Amino acid sequence: MARTYGSFSQNTAPRVFKTALRLFAQYGYAAVSMRQIASDVGVQVGALYNYTPDKQTLLFTIMRDHMENLLNAWEGRPQSNDPLVRLKDFIKFHLTFHLHKTDEVFVSYMELRNLSEENFVVIEKLRRNYELILEHILERGSNDGVFHISDARVTTLALIGMLKEVGTWYRPEGRLSSKEITNIYQDMVAHFLGVDSPVMPANR
Amino acid sequence: MARTYGSFSQNTAPRVFKTALRLFAQYGYAAVSMRQIASDVGVQVGALYNYTPDKQTLLFTIMRDHMENLLNAWEGRPQSNDPLVRLKDFIKFHLTFHLHKTDEVFVSYMELRNLSEENFVVIEKLRRNYELILEHILERGSNDGVFHISDARVTTLALIGMLKEVGTWYRPEGRLSSKEITNIYQDMVAHFLGVDSPVMPANR
DNA sequence: GTCTATATTAAGATAGAC
DNA sequence: GTCTATCTTAATATAGAC
Incomplete structure (x- = not known):
């Protein structure tokens, strides 16, 4: 060239x-x-x-690409039918992705209000789709009697808040590795959802 | 005049x-x-x-006043010695304050990076002091054997994430009143911390 | 305490040369 | 595909009149 x-x-x-x-x-x-x-x-x-073509499109492209990568990566995985396995898979997936794409995650969350109206609609829909993944896992597990949840919507949002927070303090050189954090979170969330037995295939 | x-x-x-x-x-x-x-x-x-004197000081003043109001309001309260009561008090205090000061909370969280270096140091210290309130409650309860926590620091941050999230979806005209949300959160968190008995004086 | 007017700097975006 | 130069607009902040 x-x-x-x-x-x-x-x-x-x-x-x-x-x-x-x-x-x-x-x-x-x-x-x-x-x-x-x-x-x-x-x-x-x-x-x-x-x-x-302009600065706005630069922001939009960055956010859209990130959200689509996130959703496609999840869709491309093998899905378990066991709600608890599925939940732990999701936590692992979420943390792995978010701890290695900190800038993308941060921008996608912080810059929503700087999107034009029409661009916001697109991104918000993608974001909502991602939240729905977790919400559906929780609903399914709740219906199956595996998870014990008082208010499904509040619980979903509380969990999302917990998971989101990790990105604000995780540092690759910090006390805990991303693998250790994942394990702590998997146990914490399972306990949080009132899962009876913590006996699980390790390191799933 | x-x-x-x-x-x-x-x-x-x-x-x-x-x-x-x-x-x-x-x-x-x-x-x-x-x-x-x-x-x-x-x-x-x-x-x-x-x-x-300038735009930067306008932002700084807003954030500093908010953080000082928050800390002073907590300090001015009667403090229980029972870790679980103290925890529930904190959740109620936090949610009451944060659900009614949504703009202040949002700005104080989102605009940290737009503070000048010297202003950032001041605000960050105040923020840290607020986080320490919860961290100390958890430590105390953990030492007393009332709370069951695997990793104290991660648990604190997870809880803060959960509590912070509320501000992003609460609407005064929404499905749940601020009182109902407070009750759900108090129960959820107590359960999360492995508190044995949910028997408590109601509506504390 | 507020106004109008202005100094100064910098922003997003485009045109045309190479 | 990138450069230089420029257009146009708007930003923070200040000066001096009322």
Whole structure:
């Protein structure tokens, strides 16, 4: 491929999105300028507009890609019929994904209000679909008598809150590994849902 | 008091801070301009600078006042020596405060990264002090054998996540009243901590 | 205490050269 | 595909009149 105007080109597209993601996570969408993104990528500001029609679309693309990756990754997994196994699978999946995609998760949560109305609708629907995965697992387990839940909706949201919180304090070099955290959470949540016997295949 | 330049003045100070709080909560600090605040207050932009030296201080003042109100309100309460009573008191206090100060809570959580370095240190310390209230209650209850906790720090953070989440979905006109939510949470958390007997003085 | 006017800086986005 | 240069708009903050 021919170089254009003396600059390296074929890697720019992914670098634009990665840089924007990192800066949005650190400073917030509204506080980051296109000039700052360009500077960190190592191009002039005009070049960015080869990769996005505007700043808003840059944010939207980042959030949509993340949510679709998340949903597709879950759908692509083998699904157990046992509610407790399914729940533990979900916790492991959620934590693995979220502890390794901290910027994406943070931006997708924090920048909802900076989406245009039409973009917000799209992202909110994807987000809701993800919450429904957990909600359905809980409903199923509750109906089967495996989980003991007083108010299903409140319990779902409380669990989501618990799981979301992890992203705010986890550090790869911290006291607990992502595997240890997963185990603690799996036990904590099972206990929380009043599961009778904690006897389970280990390290599922 | 004499009116100045044909305008009403004595109410402006609180209105500036209330308006800024509302707009920061809705659109985010970086996305809100001083002009927009002035317009909503009903003054010209220059008038704002009678009440704050700059925009940053406006944000800092809002966050500091909120955190100090929160801590002072807790300190001013009678404190029980029974860990479970204390825990339920804290949950009730937390939810009552947070369900009625949604904007303050939201801004204090979302805008941390828009504080200047020196302002961040002050707010972070206040935030940490608040978390420590719950952490100490759990430690005490754990030592007394009333609560059954595997990892104290993770449990504290999980609980904080659960409690924080409430602010994102509670609506005064929603299905559950703030009183009902409080009861559900008190029971859920007690169960979560493995408290043996749910027999408690009601509506504490 | 508030106004109008303005200084200064920086933002998003585009045009046209290479 | 990227550059430089520029258009247009809007931001924070200040000065001085009333």
